[in-house]
Amino acid sequence: MNIVVCVKQVPDTAVERRLTPEGTLDRASLDGLINELDEYAIEEGLKIAEAHGGEVTILSMGPDKAAESVRKALSMGADKAVHVLDAGLAGSDALATSLALAAALKATGFDLVIFGSESTDARTGMVPAMVAERLGVPQLTLASKVDVDGTSVSIRRVSDDGYAVVSGQLPAVVSVVEKINEPRYPTFKGIMAAKKKPVQVLSLAELSVDAGSVGLAGAATWVDDFAARPPRTAGVIVKDEGDGGSKAAGFLAGRKFI
Amino acid sequence: MAEVLVLAEHSADGEVKKVTLELLTAARRLGTPAVVWTGPGAQAAAARLGEYGAEKVYAADSADFTSYVVAPAAELLAQLVASVSPAAVLVAGTTEGKEIAGRLAVKTGSGVLSDAVNVTAGDGGPVAEQPNFGGSITVHSTVKAGTPIIAVRPNAISPEASAGAAAVEAVSFAASDAAKTAVISERVVAEKGERPELTEAQVVVSGGRGTGSADGFAIIEKLADSLGAAVGASRAVTDAGWYPHQFQVGQTGKTVSPQLYVAVGISGAIQHRAGMQTSKTIMAINKDPEAPIFEIADYGIVGDLFTVVPQLIDEIQKHKG
Ligand SMILES: Cc1cc2nc3c(=O)[nH]c(=O)nc-3n(C[C@H](O)[C@H](O)[C@H](O)COP(=O)(O)OP(=O)(O)OC[C@H]3O[C@@H](n4cnc5c(N)ncnc54)[C@H](O)[C@@H]3O)c2cc1C
Ligand SMILES: Cc1cc2nc3c(=O)[nH]c(=O)nc-3n(C[C@H](O)[C@H](O)[C@H](O)COP(=O)(O)OP(=O)(O)OC[C@H]3O[C@@H](n4cnc5c(N)ncnc54)[C@H](O)[C@@H]3O)c2cc1C
Structure with missing residues (x-):
């Protein structure tokens, strides 16, 4: 089975993230990590390949630096990678990102595409559904459990009030939520092996994607202005001296919560 | 128009x-x-x-x-x-x-x-x-x-x-x-009980690792019920399996903006704050005065949650009665 896992490089959430004057994320000055949820997607892809045979290809769209995350994904055990790299992609919104990813998926071919359900930087949570729409294949998203049986996939789709059992025929798009598995760590052997694994770099022209439909040039959404939100300031902090609960109740009563 | x-x-x-x-x-x-x-x-x-x-x-x-x-x-x-x-x-x-x-x-x-x-x-x-x-x-x-x-x-x-x-x-x-093409064959609805939905609630009471165990976490539900609130949890809690995953608040969980958010035994890691810091009012109970949650709390109690919370629940009942 031909499994493709989509991996986004994101800035470390533990450091301050800034916007450029154009209102796009300043990705160049920040250390990148694999979007955490995508590690679960990689793990799920590797497990399915181990159980059913097949290859796992990593697909990432991003600047030069994204190559680090691609290598890390390969060191976890994926077989090869496709890196969509083009200056024209900088500042792409969700619509453009899904266009480029769908074009790359058509070019590489796939039986199963696995996404994380959300990135930690933009958090739109829309890209997997958009890619399913563009490719015209079943959307089996928000999975906390995935079962593949050769020609079809069945998942548990989590919802606010429980879950649904959803199935569809291959080829299909899946997105996973955390808790689906425990992502493996790269081994030393894996890290060494990853250095020799093939990474194909594809430009917009090679994907026949019109540069005017992606990046800032093709943006369907626009950031007009932005400002740092005034940081919350600490209020009153009191020590419990046997009356902490009463004081808390006093605060709540003062604000009319009780 | x-x-x-x-x-x-x-x-x-x-x-x-x-x-x-x-x-x-x-x-x-x-x-x-x-x-x-x-x-x-x-x-x-x-x-x-x-x-x-x-x-x-x-x-x-x-x-x-x-x-x-x-x-x-x-x-x-x-x-x-x-x-x-x-x-x-x-x-x-x-x-x-x-x-x-x-x-x-x-x-x-x-x-x-x-x-x-x-x-x-x-x-x-x-x-x-x-x-x-x-x-x-x-x-x-x-x-x-x-x-x-x-x-x-x-x-x-x-x-x-x-x-x-x-x-x-x-x-x-x-x-x-x-x-x-994506066929739904079954829906399993979790027992929700009487509590409001987490993302829609006016008041959210969330518990963290400080509750110590699934049994210890029950005190969060009690406080929530006394306030008519929804229950939330930090990732430390959902990872440990003390409370279900769908109640996780934070960057990889739900984003909430209630009128009142009460954080109990939660340190206030940046990934937790990402899901709750647009709340209108924040109250925190934590035994560590250095806990980062206090930096964004409108009101904070430094103390052991197992003594502060029961007293708070009593006081709330008194107000109601
Ligand atoms: C703060 C911020 C806010 C934004 N708000 C908007 C907005 O409101 N509307 C809008 O159209 N755009 C928005 N964008 C742009 C958005 O970041 C990009 O379109 C992004 O490339 C895709 O969206 P996402 O990260 O939200 O994807 P999500 O849909 O949250 O990601 C889901 C999954 O898609 C896959 N994926 C996403 N991007 C890539 C990639 N580049 N390569 C490989 N796999 C990928 C990963 O598997 C990921 O787990 C915003 C960007 C920022 C920084
Ligand atoms: C990519 C990524 C995504 C993440 N997403 C999320 C997310 O969505 N949501 C989230 O919550 N976290 C998330 N985390 C984890 C986050 O970094 C913290 O590890 C987590 O929030 C800690 O949970 P906690 O505050 O309950 O536990 P701790 O940090 O261990 O804090 C426990 C607190 O309880 C206090 N305490 C202990 N005993 C008592 C007592 N008896 N009385 C009073 N106080 C007591 C302690 O002083 C301490 O401050 C994420 C991490 C990463 C890397």
Whole structure:
């Protein structure tokens, strides 16, 4: 089975993230990590390949630096990678990102595409559904459990009030939520092996994607202005001296919560 | 004035969710609000929708919406976008709402804005206010292509009543084969009990690792119930299996903006704050005076939660009695 896992490089959430004057994320000055949820997607892809045979290809769209995350994904055990790299992609919104990813998926071919359900930087949570729409294949998203049986996939789709059992025929798009598995760590052997694994770099022209439909040039959404939100300031902090609960109740009563 | 389509969120038995009223409130600022109702129950819900300014209710009564994953709803909206040329489409910024918005954006070649906490009319169309990076930056964005599609965060806009005709208009709809590829065969609804929904609640009480165990976490539920609140949890708690995953608040969990957020035994890691720091009022109980949660709390108690919380519950009961 031909499994493709989509991996986004994101800035470390533990450091301050800034916007450029154009209102796009300043990705160049920040250390990148694999979007955490995508590690679960990689793990799920590797497990399915181990159980059913097949290859796992990593697909990432991003600047030069994204190559680090691609290598890390390969060191976890994926077989090869496709890196969509083009200056024209900088500042792409969700619509453009899904266009480029769908074009790359058509070019590489796939039986199963696995996404994380959300990135930690933009958090739109829309890209997997958009890619399913563009490719015209079943959307089996928000999975906390995935079962593949050769020609079809069945998942548990989590919802606010429980879950649904959803199935569809291959080829299909899946997105996973955390808790689906425990992502493996790269081994030393894996890290060494990853250095020799093939990474194909594809430009917009090679994907026949019109540069005017992606990046800032093709943006369907626009950031007009932005400002740092005034940081919350600490209020009153009191020590419990046997009356902490009463004081808390006093605060709540003062604000009319009780 | 052009219509503004509002995709209604409602329960299986037809109860209108609060976020729908919030969307209607925002829609009134942009044009004439027209609700899009999927499945049965539009007629019964019309009165309620009219109270919040719905002029029209497009009712598409089809089983396809519950039989297949999101694609039918996106198809219905695309059909209406083509026939009424709305000024904008508003959907709830829930995981499912955002997926519908995404598919609709692709179908109509439109820009889509996610996680808006406010929507206003601007010269170049609707302006969405989006908190980014866990609420540390506020952005104003607009849509440059197609029909503006905006996913609005639940509980961010206060619903305001305003009378509307809420005229129900049946829409004939049958999902295409392409929208029927992800088949729902079973739904398992978790026991929700009497508590409000986490993302819609006015008050949220969340517990962290400080509760020590699943048994210890029960004190959080008690406090929540005394305040009529929803229960939330930090990731340390959901990872340990002390409380179900769907109640996790934070960057990889739910984002909440209640009137009051009470953090108990939670350190206040940046990834937790990302999901709650737009709350109106924050109260924290933690035994460590250095805990970062105190940096953003309006009121903090430094103490052991197992002594502070029971006393707090007693006091709340006294206030009620
Ligand atoms: C703060 C901020 C806010 C933004 N708000 C909006 C907005 O409102 N509307 C809008 O259209 N755009 C928005 N963008 C742009 C958005 O970041 C990009 O379109 C992004 O490339 C895809 O969206 P996402 O990260 O939200 O994807 P999500 O849908 O959250 O990601 C889901 C999954 O898709 C896959 N994926 C996503 N991007 C890539 C990639 N580059 N390569 C490989 N796999 C990928 C991963 O598997 C990921 O787990 C915003 C960007 C920022 C920084
Ligand atoms: C990519 C990524 C995503 C993440 N997403 C999330 C997320 O969505 N949500 C989230 O919550 N976390 C998330 N985290 C984890 C986050 O970094 C923290 O590890 C987590 O929030 C810690 O949970 P906690 O505050 O309950 O536990 P701790 O940090 O261990 O804090 C426990 C607190 O309880 C206090 N305490 C202990 N005993 C008592 C007592 N008896 N009385 C009073 N106080 C007591 C302690 O002083 C301490 O401050 C994420 C991490 C990463 C890397």
